[in-house]
Amino acid sequence: xxRWQPGTRERLQAVALRLFAEQGFEQTxxxxxxxxxxxxxxxxxxxxxxxxxxxxxGQDDFLALFIDPITAAPADTAPFExxxxxxxxxxxxxxxxxxxxxxxxxxxIDAEPSLGERELGKLATLKVRLGEVLRDRGVPExxxxxxxxxxxxxxxLSFQQWIAPGEDRSLATIARERLDALxxxxxxxxxxxxxxx
Amino acid sequence: xxRWQPGTRERLQAVALRLFAEQGFEQTxxxxxxxxxxxxxxxxxxxxxxxxxxxxxGQDDFLALFIDPITAAPADTAPFExxxxxxxxxxxxxxxxxxxxxxxxxxxIDAEPSLGERELGKLATLKVRLGEVLRDRGVPExxxxxxxxxxxxxxxLSFQQWIAPGEDRSLATIARERLDALxxxxxxxxxxxxxxx
Numbered sequence: 342x343x344r345w346q347p348g349t350r351e352r353l354q355a356v357a358l359r360l361f362a363e364q365g366f367e368q369t370x371x372x373x374x375x376x377x378x379x380x381x382x383x384x385x386x387x388x389x390x391x392x393x394x395x396x397x398x399g400q401d402d403f404l405a406l407f408i409d410p411i412t413a414a415p416a417d418t419a420p421f422e423x424x425x426x427x428x429x430x431x432x433x434x435x436x437x438x439x440x441x442x443x444x445x446x447x448x449x450i451d452a453e454p455s456l457g458e459r460e461l462g463k464l465a466t467l468k469v470r471l472g473e474v475l476r477d478r479g480v481p482e483x484x485x486x487x488x489x490x491x492x493x494x495x496x497x498l499s500f501q502q503w504i505a506p507g508e509d510r511s512l513a514t515i516a517r518e519r520l521d522a523l524x525x526x527x528x529x530x531x532x533x534x535x536x537x538x
Numbered sequence: 539x540x541r542w543q544p545g546t547r548e549r550l551q552a553v554a555l556r557l558f559a560e561q562g563f564e565q566t567x568x569x570x571x572x573x574x575x576x577x578x579x580x581x582x583x584x585x586x587x588x589x590x591x592x593x594x595x596g597q598d599d600f601l602a603l604f605i606d607p608i609t610a611a612p613a614d615t616a617p618f619e620x621x622x623x624x625x626x627x628x629x630x631x632x633x634x635x636x637x638x639x640x641x642x643x644x645x646x647i648d649a650e651p652s653l654g655e656r657e658l659g660k661l662a663t664l665k666v667r668l669g670e671v672l673r674d675r676g677v678p679e680x681x682x683x684x685x686x687x688x689x690x691x692x693x694x695l696s697f698q699q700w701i702a703p704g705e706d707r708s709l710a711t712i713a714r715e716r717l718d719a720l721x722x723x724x725x726x727x728x729x730x731x732x733x734x735x
């Protein structure tokens with residue numbers, strides 16, 4: 342077989358996901374994944390450091406997705422608008438045809454605590470990086486950290502909704518709805534006397 | 539020695555904390571804690587299920603602290619104001635003289651990943667409970683979950699600041715400052731054109 346068949350990486354990913362879902366993550370070996378994808382183990386390891394990386398590959402791309410719209414925005418863009426732009430860009434990274442993959446991936450992660458922790462670690466890294474890039478733009482504390490935390494929370498809740506059974510709206514639409522809900526929540530709280538009591 | 543000396547629980551807690559800090563959580567045994575507190579191991583286990591519970595005892599009280607002000611509030615209280623009341627009450631639970639304990643406890647938790655996960659689990663439970671109690675009051679989704687997540691995020695960030703070196707403001711003051719920062723963040727984002735673009 343050819344050493345660098347086009348689409349090998351994607352095929353390995355699809356096959357691994359199917360095997361993880363069918364027989365469990367722990368129970369699935371790299372040898373099985375490679376055999377099912379009709380490549381050698383050596384080829385598998387050319388694409389992924391280990392079987393866990395099949396589920397977490399592309400973390401740098403994932404982070405850049407949120408960070409790049411912030412670094413690209415005009416200097417006077419308000420922090421909350423930076424977060425909104427970040428979430429819009431993240432929406433583009435998860436198009437409709439990726440949803441079945443994301444749903445299966447989440448099922449696998451939910452079934453294995455160590456994978457769940459890795460996923461939370463990914464989101465924690467995103468919070469740290471967003472906070473850094475906001476501070477680099479001159480957003481003061483505690484606003485920078487709050488904006489970063491809030492942005493990741495909105496992303497996480499929106500993503501959970503995006504993969505919920507029966508949901509067919511885009512991730513960007515869901516995230517905008519949640520940002521608007523947060524705006525209403527905070528605005529209503531003040532009017533009724535939250536901070537002025 | 540007396541079986542139910544007053545203050546035994548508090549003495550066990552103080553002694554355990556000192557030993558965990560001095561020699562590490564994993565390296566410290568219940569036998570050592572009991573000996574240093576001049577009680578039997580049996581007495582230790584009458585107060586705590588295991589050594590980890592010395593650090594996590596009182597979780598029900600901790601949850602009630604956030605929940606009770608919400609269930610006690612008038613029916614028309616805005617959700618964000620409910621969160622503010624919750625944070626005020628939490629502030630009372632962490633008075634100034636508890637800060638040295640909280641600082642040492644955090645150092646111990648930060649040094650041991652399994653304790654860090656337990657601590658995150660505690661905050662995750664708080665998010666779930668807050669969301670439930672808000673929905674019970676008729677707060678719709680996604681506002682209820684957003685309010686719960688935001689409240690716990692503000693609490694967590696405020697608590698981290700409260701135990702930071704040199705910090706001497708009250709937890710309630712720090713939490714209010716962060717709620718106000720969140721309000722400004724969201725309000726400014728809208729003005730500059732966040733959701734109206």
